[in-house]
Amino acid sequence: MLVGLSNGSLYGISWKAEFFGAFQLDHCPHNRNEESALSHSCNGLAPGGGLGGFVSNHNITRNSAITQLELYIQMRLLFVLYSDGQLTSCSVSKKGLKQAELIKAEKMLGSGDAVCASIASDQKILAVGTRRGVVDLYDLAESASLFRTVSLYDWGYTVDDTGAVSCIAWTPDNSAFAVGWKLRGLTVWSVSGCRLMSTIRQIGLSSVSSPTVKSNQDCKYEPLMGGTSLSQWDEHGYRLYAIEEGSLERILEFSFGKCCLSRGVSGMTYVRQVIYGEDRLLVVQSEDTDELKILHLNLPVSYISKNWPVQHVASSKDGMYLAVAGAHGLILYDMRLKKWRVFGDVTQEQKIQCKGLLWLGKIVVVCNYVDFSNTYELLFYPRYHLDQSSLLCRKPLLAKPMVMDVYQDYILVTYHPFDVHIFHVKLVGELTPSSTPDLQLSTVRELSIMTAKSHPAAMHFIPDQIRRDSTQNNDISPSSDLLISEPARCLILRANGELSLLDLNVGRERELTDSVELLWVTCGHSEEKTNLIKEVSWLDYGHQGMQVMKYCTM
Structure with a gap:
């Protein structure tokens, strides 16, 4: 354990009650001239020949107190924040804090006005x-280089209105972060800099992201008008808790929904967009009047009360069926009939720990974690019946999948560090309750790609299509005038926002753009020849806004 002291020194203590004494970091220079003259202080050597990361408690010279310590053990980094606003990045030995004397100050970050810090490890x-x-x-993957600054300046607010930043809190999945200010307000941002929610009302505009203010403009109706002292997300990222500055009597709670978009091992691009909360779904769809309509779907109490909260949601390609999974099992919703389908046998339901969902035509694919064997598998259920007797196929997986995708008869599964497996699905027989169809799964491609890049957050097929005059109906691929061949390319969206195109035939990857947050694959999804979207391969959203891309050649 490492403790920051009010005199600017660090104090090491083991869990065996061993006290290692106080020590102080040697700090790197602020500018290049000083860096040239004193570079030895950043390379582990203090003036006088001692260890650069360790000075005995008799040589402490810094008076600023340490206000925060942030340890990032995966990259062996320690960030030390002082009360005077200085933020120091330090390297830590392989044994972590056990060898505190080997902690070395590497560089100063910022302009000396830091007040808080928070790490998104993923x-x-x-x-x-x-x-x-x-x-x-x-x-942090690029030597702690500054790549983005977010503020309320574009919304008409300056530091005179909000004061200094008081707290930062990342969501559990590191996709967004909440920022509280000393004098006024709380805002939630995405990594790309999109403002998702703000308690500070919009100036001159009617915005759904800002709370409604009474007609008399009484400031007391604005949450956290006196500033935010602390904020914290719950373990699932559905609720954000905040305490107003100077008020310890109450805690404010903000509820959030998550977009069911094509990331990770659940979902794909589809007609309806689904926002899911901890115990309900919001289905967003457009009306003939071009206005958005939101349909609230409460999950069956018999299911969600035992399997709270919602963890995975996926929609069928036509948007008519929804698959929802909580802590155990899964349930299906028919948008036409407005009915839920559940497991009839609760013991079967409890044996399923869903880690991802996909729709394969009329079949729902579940990535299941088997607790007793610590393994993963794919389960294929027909949408008309959730029961062990109707299970079409059980496919053991080599390890926990990072991402999955599906297009027509093909399923993509990617394992850590970057092993890509593509399966072809063949259904023999009719998929009806009165028949006994046989689902066959065969491996058609395996790739093992060596790369030092960030791990994938999503991968999506870019299908190759050949027109034909005849059409064919089956229960996996919908009818179409396109002959679907095995996809030879796919898009890779990495955790750091980098978007690239992978040639599955040769394993070659080409970078396309960066700072991407969301991705929509559109090619092959439209059957209207006059629709402009048919000429577009994919769309992405990020720091540069919406980008429309068309695939030509590799």
């Missing part, structure tokens, strides 16, 4: 709140 991002009221984002 994204390898350090968010630093400043006295200027802005949040600086540093890419």
Whole structure:
């Protein structure tokens, strides 16, 4: 355990009650001239020949107190924040804090006005709140380089309105972070800098992301008008808790929904967009009047009460069926009949720990974790019956999948570190309750790609299509005038926002763009020849806004 002291020194203590004494870091220079003259202080050597990361408690010279310590054990980094606003990045030995004397100061971050910091370990991002009221984002995978700054300046607010940043809290999946200010308000941002929610009302505009204010403009109706002292997400990222500055009597709670988009091992691009909360779904669909309509779907109490919260949601390609999985089991919803389908046998339901969902035509595919054997498998259920007797196929997996995707008769499964397996699905017989269809799964491609890049957050087929005059109906692939061949390319969206195109035939990858947050694959999804979207291969959203791309050649 490492403790920061008010005199600027660090104090090491073991869990065996061993006290190692206080020590102080040697700090790197602020500019290049000093760096050239004193570079030895950043390379482990202190003036006088001692160890650069360790000075005995008799040589402490810094007076600023240590206000925060952030340890990132995966990259062996320690960030030390001082009360004067200095933020120091330090390297840690392989044994972590057990050898505190080997902690070395490497570089200073920011301009000396930092007040708080928070690490998104999955994204390898350090968010630093400043006295200027802005949040600086540093890419730890790129030597802690500053790559983005988010603030409320574009919404008409300055540091005079909000004060300094008081707290930063990342969601559990590191996809967004909440920022609280000393004088006023709380805002939630995505990594790409999109403002998702704000308690500070919009100036001159009617915005759904800002709370409604009474007609008399009484400020007391705005949440956290006196500033935010602390904020914290729950373990599932559905609720954000905040405490107002100077008020310890109450805790404010904000409820959030998650977009069911094509990331990870659940879902794909489809007609209806689904937002899911901890115990319900919101189906967003457009009306003939071009207005959005939101349908609230409450999950059956018999299911969600035992399997709270919702963890995975996927929609069929036509948007008429929804698959929902909580802690155990899964349930299906028919949009036409407005009915839920559940497991009749609760013991079967409890044996399923869903880690991902896909739709394969009229078949729902479940990535299941088998607890007693610590293994993963794919389960194929027909949408008309959830029961062990109707299970079409059980496919053991080599390990926990990072991402999955499906297109027509093909399923993509990617394992850590970057092993890609593609399966072809063949259904023999009719998929009806009165028949006994046979589902056959065969491996058609395996790739093992060596790369030092960030791990994939999503992968999506870019299908090759050949027109034909005749049409064919089956229970996996819908009718179409396109002959579907095995996809030879796929898009890779990495955790750091990098988007690239992978040639599955040769294993070659080409970078397309970066700072991408969301991705929609559109090619092959439209059957209207006059629809412009048919000429577009995919769309993505990120720091540069919406980008429309068309695949030509590799």
